[in-house]
Amino acid sequence: MGIYLEKMLALDIPNLQQETIDLLESSKVFLSKINHTENCQQQITQQQELVKKLELRMTVVAPMKAGKSTIINAIVGQELVPSHSFAMTTLPTEIVINNQLTEPKLQIPNQTVEILTGLTQQITQAIEQQGIEWAYKQTEEYLHLKDLVTELAQGMSINSQVIGHSDIQNYLEKVNHIIRLATKLIPNYDWNIFHLPRIETPCQSSIFSSLQQSNLIIVDTPGPNEAGDNHKLAETVITQIQNSSVVLFILDYTNLHTKAEEEVKKEVQKIIDLRGKDNLFVLVNKIDRRKDKNSLNSEQVKSYVKSEFGIENIFEISAINAFNANSFLQNKNNPQELFEDIDTWEMVQDTITETKLQQLAKQKWQKSGFSSFLKDVIYKLTIGSTHECMRTAIKTARSCLN
């Protein structure tokens, strides 16, 4: 262990990387000899893969609609992953900063294209067999799926590469809806996506301007608590949590202490038991909804998180305000998004000056709490990703051996 630490300090990364991989291999061999649970060995194998690529995976988890996708869009400073007021994400998606690119690129691994193609074929068959009215009925709680049912009934193909913001957004929306539709129309069809779509994107946030390419992989996940079809989505999230080194657990300020939160918490707790709390960050989102004096104040939120998770280092944020303020400051567009509602914007739009808008955007950014989250979590993880990746791998193996 002493030699290991010395190498870590001397930054002999290639050697250290090989030693970490070997150490993990020995742990697996030992565990197999004592007939230890397969789950532990699988997790070590997964960590080995991360060390081989020197990737640090950060999974963003939360009950449905807490704002995971909005937070990811605010981190990269652009609208990439779809976010909506209705249930959106079903397919976990990786996001990686690559400032060598001029526009974002989405790549879908072949295995995943095949699974998605299979799903669309199964859905089309089910519609053919049972009739389109049956399909509409099964999905009536999701009105936005109706058009997709009609489209799928006519057949659809799945691309493996998409370039540019709006095409990526549209594509992901469609694929996410296909998966949601599959959970409704062919609930017993067995599919599992292990090879995730990955978006590589240049990043608009100024703190990443000197960075070329990041080894921090941010993983957007579905909220696992959707009524009715939660099994598949819950499994997907659990796999992603197990395969990551860092977990960003989002709580919705307007919805604290719900059953849904409790369910996600159980999964996160397993990771805390395995690897400790070092790489767990809790974000309380939507604090812009703290309107009156009866709302929970900062101290109360902190004490709630501390009693639930034993964590004091939490971040209170408003991802939507951070996103809107940053978009305005970067591109000067959508000033109306700086206002709470369209009525207020309509009242001031003819008289408000550019300087005032600028001030308002800066205030919003400041109050969003996003800046310290970016600096203290995302930036630190990005620059320390190599070490953190190996450290977590070793920790996982050590916990399994213990």
Ligand SMILES: Nc1nc2c(ncn2[C@@H]2O[C@H](COP(=O)(O)OP(=O)(O)OP(=O)(O)O)[C@@H](O)[C@H]2O)c(=O)[nH]1
């Ligand atoms: N008021 C407020 N609303 C927010 C904030 N962040 C996100 N939202 C809204 O919350 C809704 C859900 O946001 P998403 O980012 O899609 O949430 P998600 O967790 O990715 O949702 P699923 O993928 O469906 O589980 C959208 O209508 C967002 O505009 C915030 O900071 N404040």
Ligand SMILES: [Mg+2]
């Ligand atoms: Mg989402």
